[in-house]
Amino acid sequence: MSGYVRALAGQARAAALVLAGTDAATRRRLIEGMAARLEHDRDAILAANAEDIARGRGAGLGSALLDRLMLDAARLKGIADALRDVAAQPDPLGQVTRREVRPNGVVVERQRVPLGLIAMIYEARPNVTADAAALCLKAGNAVLLRGGSEARASNAAIAASLHAALRAEGLPEAAVSLVADPAREHVLELLQLTDLVDLAIPRGGESLIRFVAEHARVPVIKHYKGVCHLYVDRAADMDKALGLLLDGKVSRPGVCNALETLLVHRDIAQAFLPSALAALKARGVEVRGCERTQALGPGVLPAADADYAAEFLDLVIAVRVVDRLEDALAHIACYGSDHTEVIVTDDPHAAEAFVRGTRSSAVMVNASSRFNDGGQLGLGAEIGISTTRLHAYGPMGAESLTIERFVVRGEGQVRHPESSLPPAGG
């Protein structure tokens, strides 16, 4: 342990106390100032990004990764606009969420306070540097950012703009602290700092998330893969089912709320699957199905067990015909990832059985899996979608970066008044 990260986290933790004391107007102005500063510093940020891109090309990064890494004026404006959206969100802090007067007269309030210091560990996209910082600051937290080394110049340039905005408000720069040295040992050190880091959020590929989850002593909220299911019930409206299938699988196959598996009730399989499989095929989707599925469409490949557990993130889908709704639930319990499940049905009993029988972060009844997203569900920007069944489950907005604590106000009430009596013999 070098102590480098501990020193950084210590400063960030001290800054968190300052942030926690700010009011809503200050935090709003701060984040608007960050957006303006990013636009003001555009040339410097794009130059730094060009440096990352050139180094990435030299290192042989693939085109998908280079595209995620790349910034241009339009993308930078998108980042600034996203920050303005965060600034405009309702303030998540300070509200008294509950209030009760106890029989002894003390007033018990629950109050939202910041988590403290949040560590974000993420990969290529430099926009996360700005997004995550804005959401953490909106909720009065400090943030320790450890981005991928491939984006280090971009991240440093973005952080410099954010620091300028912090300075303009008289707030400590350390509220947004960047782990500039990309050595992996620093991530390891960071994940051990239980006295300084209140929460670590890994965001990126499955291997990054597993690395963080395996090595962390600090609390972690994970955003694992989405193996999302669409179940077409016997009582489904087939037009809706087809629309939801195509939206879920085709509209953006590389995201975590895209569909990976289609489950079809046997009573509707013959009516639904032939046209559904043809529609998938026409859009270039490779289908891997059970034997009953294979019998209903040409060109369906046999599905292996691993296909039902896979997050393809591509134009591939696994399909299985099930005998009963309960079998669909059992399949999801076995292969699912607690992310998003959809039922298509006009039978309210089937809908309720499905909602009750799944434990995922979002259950959709006749609505697309693609709605599992902070913006779509009305939370504003999100810092990720939690599949950890603790603290937050599903999309996490600024409110998820707070915690309720107790504030008790009295007039000297004690629990055992006899403690104040003179002692025996006194």
Added chain:
Amino acid sequence: MSGYVRALAGQARAAALVLAGTDAATRRRLIEGMAARLEHDRDAILAANAEDIARGRGAGLGSALLDRLMLDAARLKGIADALRDVAAQPDPLGQVTRREVRPNGVVVERQRVPLGLIAMIYEARPNVTADAAALCLKAGNAVLLRGGSEARASNAAIAASLHAALRAEGLPEAAVSLVADPAREHVLELLQLTDLVDLAIPRGGESLIRFVAEHARVPVIKHYKGVCHLYVDRAADMDKALGLLLDGKVSRPGVCNALETLLVHRDIAQAFLPSALAALKARGVEVRGCERTQALGPGVLPAADADYAAEFLDLVIAVRVVDRLEDALAHIACYGSDHTEVIVTDDPHAAEAFVRGTRSSAVMVNASSRFNDGGQLGLGAEIGISTTRLHAYGPMGAESLTIERFVVRGEGQVRHPESSLPPAGG
């Protein structure tokens, strides 16, 4: 890894799905049935407890530990009554906590659901076996209980009663699963089961909690020590201050919400401390103080740095005179344990500065630290007091054993309607 604990957890996880599907009336009846069954099985439970006590005596357990281990008819009735209180609490599940209709017409609901499978790892007190099971079941969870080996006969007898109550409701016994084999390797194995265990709650001494926190891959909510502070502001009412000091330090020194450190503003030190120190001394409290404290009371021992970090759990208190409220806050930030802090003041500005400047789970203004307790704060029974700043902070009742997820209801809405259009050339 023996696989013994994995098999046990797998059964408990399956039972959790059954529990999640029960209604409020069933869970209430179940917990009332558990209370009745414990009383019905009294002789068997007390006989098992006598066995533990005899074995503990033979092994040389101290009298405090033996007292915590010991059950008699009155204590067993207390356990049953506590279960009836849990049964009577409002049901924490199924409510729709928020509901919003989005512009596209989909209805977004937030719904409280159980966490799933909770592992309790605890020490001597056999009442935890019943309490923890009841709270977990109230919130629709299954529980995996690993008590201390010194209480193994008592825990097994209590679990047998709980199983009888589960059977009477047609529910799986595995909803309350006991790790009967006391080998520590089973705890280690349990703490790695990220695919089965949703939350681990250690309850007991600091070394147990550290062991769990260090080895867990599953999420943990810790209930560490309470180094609770009383700050007597310059604007304090001295009678209230003395009452709060004695209630906090003397009424039950062995609990986590007892006071360990007294901080006194220098402007009131000369007026307050001599009588306060005398009152403490008269009740047998050993005082370890700073130089200014030593000058104000006879027999004050010098306080070492370690005394300010100590959870004495005994009739010992550390005292320091501070120059300003900010110094009290800095002291608490340095030595505190995020548990409970108290300010005594008639100055509302000082009170708010103190509330804002501390990050502990409970902040008391002119009220005793001893109120940081689920029953006192209106939550009913508690499974512990969280000092983890995530998910729950402060006393945890049944509601803290649930999580909100998203249920979205639509009529076929999709995010990208163009996905359904015939493909180009189709």
